[in-house]
Amino acid sequence: MDDTTTASSLQTADVSSLGLAIAATAVCSGDITSEAYTAALLQRARALAELNAFITIDEAEVLAAARAADKLRAAGSTAPLLGMPLGVKDSYLTKGLPTSLGIESLAHFVPREDADAVRAIKEAGALIFGKNNLVEMSYGLTGHNARYGQVKNPHARDHMSGGSSSGSAAAVAAGLVPASLGGDTVGSIRVPASFCGVVGFKPTTGRWPRDGVAPISHTLDTTGAFARSVEDCILLDQVMTGEQAVVQPTNGGNGLKGARLAFAPRQFLDLVDPEIETRFREVVRRLQDAGAEIVEVDLGDDFNALVQTATWGIFAHETMGAISEFLRRQDIPTTFEAIYEGLKPQLRQAWGHIVLPGGAGATSAEAYHTALDVSRPEIQRRLNRAFVSHGALVILQPTTPCTAPLIEEQTTVHIARQEVSYLALANHTVSASSVGLPGISLPVGLSRAGLPIGLELDASLGSDRTLLALARKIEGVFGTGPIAI
Template sequence: MKMTRIIPLPTHDEPNEPYTIDSPARRRFVRDTSAVLLSTAVGPSMSYAAAAIEPAGSLVDVSQVHEVSLFEAARAINTNRLTSERYTELLLERTHKFASLNAFITVDDDKALSAARAADKARLAGKRRALPGLPIGVKDSYLTMDLPTSFGTAVARDFKPATDARVVTAMKDAGCIVLGKNNLVEMSYGLTGLNGHYGQAKNPYNVLHITGGSSCGGAASVAARLVPAALGGDTVGSIRVPAALCGVVGFKPTPGRWSGSGVAPISNTLDTTGPIARRVSDCDLLDSIATGNYSSPQRLPASLRGTRLAVARHYYLDGADAEVEKVFNDTISKLKDAGASVVEVDLGTDFGPMVEEANWALFFHDTQPDVTAFLRDQNIPLTFEEIYDGLEPHIKARWQRFVLTTGAGYTRDGAYNDALFRRRPEVRRRFDSQVFSRADAIVFPTTLCAAPAIAEQWQYTVAGRTVNDVFLSRNTYPASFAGLPGISIPMGLTQNGLPLGLELDASSGSDKALLTLARRVEQVIGFVRPPSVSA
């Protein structure tokens, strides 16, 4: 991790009151800062008269301010109860303290603090923004002009882009600053969080277990309270899987809703960028920034009355760990008790084999041409061959077998076209006819097991069956293949204290409705306890 000098923090003499989801400290913070943004439209830039700025006399207790959500931090800063510089200092301190989580590849303290000071200066001059100097993490597959972009490779370690990815530009325009570049599986090609060049990302709930991937650093940094949110990428589950395993929220938008310009691809057919945060409302806020569809946050009803949810047990629970199935069933009972109508659906006995074969056909076939075009179009001084030659062995072996046109497992054009033009429309038809004609969303466990141990990440046992790392994406890749939006929210912890995720998928293009539904479900389920990080 590249680090520069961090400014020493002043001592804090107030009592260190526990600051958890339901603690008095957090309730006071939320109560005291809640009024402003609920009555203010969210936009990339919000101008206020200087007289409307509150005096900085009622400061928040910052001893545990890392626990607040992105939305709460924005309120605190926009009401002069917290400065961006102080908030950034505190998060940098935690980032150093928990550096062995390997959540970041690059952090430049001086640049982050300079950007925070500039944000504070602009705010005091009367310029308000939706994300007023708020630090976030950015997956190191995104181009960033202020920080190197490695794509998780060794060969691009010192590459400094001339521009930002389009989503990064949108976030900066809204006032956000990039605290650092998050670790990822090399070229986003894996689900465990291992990067042989920059280290194994570790799960903040138990550092002997994986984070999931490929957006491993983003999920770890949000879970460990190093940043309130992060930008990731999802091809077959690379946002949702690590979010589920790390006890945070991960949102995969409908493909094309978020720009992928300036982000290294795997498959332009399946890829999408998206956010990781600790609250659905934060993902909703970031979605509004990324898409330019700004709106005021709405108060939601406390019940799920009128909500229709589908469950397809014959696919999404096949092979599930017994504890995962129990937590899921308990969650469904909670949702029913809150007024939701739950309908059982059947996607067909051939659904699983059809989706699996066709999904991976698109995934592997697209990689070489899409990466080659990205390097050329973004003027990156590397070739596909140079990246391939520098890959760590286990990823190189997969590329050699499945990605290279000479590989034994390479998908030929006939199989690719069959997957794209016959099987994909059929899967979409089944979702529409069996699920979305009868329900607002389909719900299921994001993963069929909790995070495997790092020592067993390539092969482990679930429900008496030996599986490999790809098993983690079994429930997430159907939405990717069909082009559906999906969101994973925490639904509980195992007896060993590892998080489990609940995924909700909705029809293509219904992202806002899905986010609203997920917020309502989140209210019913509640929140998992924060991790006791001991890296």
Template sequence: MEKKASSNHANNTGPSATIGVAEAVRALENGDFSAETYVGALLERARQHSDFNAFITIEEEAVVTAAREADKARASGASRPLLGVPLGVKDSYLTSNLRTTLGVSNLKDYVPSRDAEVVSAIKEAGAIVFGKNNLVEMSFGLTGDNNPYGQVKNPRAPNRVSGGSSSGSAAAVAAGIVPAAFGGDTIGSIRVPASLCGVVGFKPTTGRWPRNGVAPISHVLDTTGIFARSVEDCEIIDQVVTKTPTATPTGLSGLKGVRFAYAPKQYLDLVDPEVEGRFNDVVHRLRDSGAEIIEIDLGEEFSALADTTTWSIFFRDTMDAISGFLKDNGIPTSFEEIYRDLKPGLKEAWQHHVLSSGSKWLSEDGYRAVLASDRPKLQWLFSDAFTTSGAEALLLPTTPCTAPEIGKENQFLIAGREVTFAALAKNTVPASGAGLPGISLPMGNSGNGLPIGLEIDAPFGGDRKLLSLARRVEALGISSL
């Protein structure tokens, strides 16, 4: 059945509300509780918090049945990395025999016959698909607003946006409904909601994780990824999805000898004072732990180049990517039908930027120039900065502000300057344009209790090193600063 429940914000003090993937795996292996008991507690929590709109679809009977099968498998001696662990899946991923809407009304009754490649990987590892997470229509937005299925609310402050487009995935983890949930990131759709909801959000190097069976925006920029409660959880999921051997533990003994860089001219030029203050506190904490942190300048043209490159590709790829995905997967709608039923603001954006008849449609020559010249230049600026500085990773505030109020996301202030919701992705856009791996970690809260995120970006392909560094940063307790 679809999720239905009454409103209840009471905290669940049971372990299901707080444990992450790694803890759940250990508890299930040790027999501390069964998978059936675990999903039962999480289903109850989903009912209690249904008003957050974190899920579009939860088939309760199927979840319980899958948990019972996992318990039987374990009792018979089966050993799989995620056996019995329930995970949320963004509703842009195809899931066999489970409704997949892509966040649009045209597909409210669509049930695929196959799984996205990532979903197949986690099922092979024994995980249970707990439900399909709400998202911005076609993953096209940064606030969590969805006309057909409702605005996703921020569990840390229900009058605030959750971020997007992977809004429900972040909210489900923040609310303690699931220990982890899958999302997608094209310009910041994992890192932005992770920052605003106060959870960990990992964007792999573009192309490293499978994207087959996931509704696209841009094959150049898109990547699947994960929300979780800890970096260790992200490492576990990364190993399952990429089908790579378990990494050798590196230990968590401080950061002595590690060199980080930060670029204030590019990433602190538009940021709320409270966010900048928290970022500076973290920099001091890292230095006290033995890290070397150096200031770099990515150049006068960097920010404009990153914006132009990334947004140009984002808009220009959309129509062809979506049309091809619908056709290749036999999905019973068309790009034109989806466009026809979009909410007014999004429809207007598509009219100007996405349709070939639009006033801001990028010409074929212009698009080729972005791919052949602008994007390689952006990638070179990053690569040169890492090489010249000797830094292993780049530090920045994930979002320049905390979560805006619902209903005010189209016009609010950052450091006294009026902005729109697009500003939420200001700091995430550059790594997206270059395809770099990035992770957002909670670094405490603002004075009114809203989460603030720290982003760590690494060189292209440096995912394993990034996760190792992020785990050591996390271990310093920056989330409670």
């Protein structure tokens, strides 16, 4: 079943496969109740608990909230997310519900207030289904958490989900919730979306509220979402921003006629598995056949090195200050030093090397300001060549250079028959993050091993509505909805 399911069949259908928009419409129209929908998802979450997608689910509370939503509907409410149970990454503060940030010492910390983004979805009628598992302090790409367990990929339990928003992606992919909030600093939404075969949307940095979400870097952090379709991301974007996007219905291939799309093979096909490159080139051909105009661009020999050095330097340099300020402002009962001491050994070693000011790999103040004031403007200038000089609406690339690696590959992974650092999983997503561009990952098929492959679209700053409208049309070329498991 996909999002074309008719309302009349909802009572007997497997509601876990419904997308957010169609489920919200069904509850609003009375075709299903929020209580019945939520109860079905709770049953599925219990059955798939081995995925480790959630740290906390308060079943009694979420069912009570669903019943309350049904009463509001009966009283005439037409809130856009009325009765929708959504997942929330456990880096978001949630009033009355534990928020661990993925670490042992905060396992029982219960915030007094919601993060702004959580408040926004609640005001739109949504209920918090549970708090999704994540990499400790959102610092990692594999989905491993020493305290709460490795998040497993719903498509293959021995493969990683990606991170850091690991549980959010897995929960949507497995049909435990129709959508979930995540966070993205260098790829923490788009990498797991690619690995798990769902849509992952990173808005322009600063477009969605992020107060009340544990930070890494105030320059790079953004909140965002996982969903079953682009339409669902459009709905969430409207809720978060208050903007009413005007999106034309998908019209098969005709919807792409004249759309100019860029890709940079020298930069984004440099280190990718052969199967990923083959599929990507097939995708480009299909988009061209659907009417899109494809233009090849070159961002420069040193583009990848420039992006990597600048972005990871900013990322690490801002972490200590960002976390310390967050803990203080939100009155969270711990300190940066206590968090550092409690990290799993590998992560503590990494923080000691790049995050602590005296670390051997720490970014100096001079290098940090060079990254902000020299490198970032240069990266933006080169990307603008594609958007302005070439007139491209988006830059296309494989979201990740490989499909989801085996869980046992935590420190190093194999890409194109080379053993490289797991940080290479973000090689493609980091470019949009470096200057705050909006980006979205769409599922575009499966590998021979049955693992999802993602396509990333990056657009110019602030053009989120254009990106979402185009992504919806491209989604129509490849079929709507997530990859079934």
